[in-house]
Amino acid sequence: MKNKLMVDCETLDIGERPVLLSIGAVVFNDQQIQDYFEYFINKETAISEGFTVSQSTLDWWDQQDPDARAYAFNGEGDIQEALKALVQFYELNECTEIWSKG
Template identity: 30%
Template structure:
């Protein structure tokens, strides 16, 4: 069985040095319909990041204020925030044994996470050749598979789950089989 990971982050900006609010991750086999599993959800310490010089974008903060209150409150609440040391350890542990790691557009999630790791002087737990992009994959479908599946956008773990399910659906649609 192939083991891939899906990562999603929610932030307070769009630049590489944006404050990261939450990180979601889930493991899945893109070649099967086995449910995504081993979810990871981290609520990152915002104060620690601003002390490092990471940025909060006012436009992004205004955008968050227009989101569904349940999703917004989950993302912005101060409850259960963990240190960046804990964040990197948990992501590193999550990535052990992954064949590939996906996100919804590699120039956002991976760029911001790589910037954070670099600031902390820690190597990222993936190689450039492991990175996969679900957005490009979904564009190949006759109809965007995300539209019929997901309702709770902008919860990092829920986004990962639905994106992983959509990768499975897309692989099945195109008859992609396990192989290199």
């Protein structure tokens, strides 16, 4: 049975290279969810790599529930480590597809 990876990210822009606040993913097949992945990123590590922030997205975040905002902006991880960990998660679970909106 083929494993697939579904990815969801919280971001600070809607452009091609937005700052990632977090990456969430699940491995699944036609029968069940196999495994979970979650990584919270320090936004400054992404900004230093040239990822983008838009004022309209910051404004949107300002309108969200304070607990949700605090949760999203609490990352301590490095963007490069987050992306490497996601690739390793994909490979470890022998995924054949990636699903994501956007």
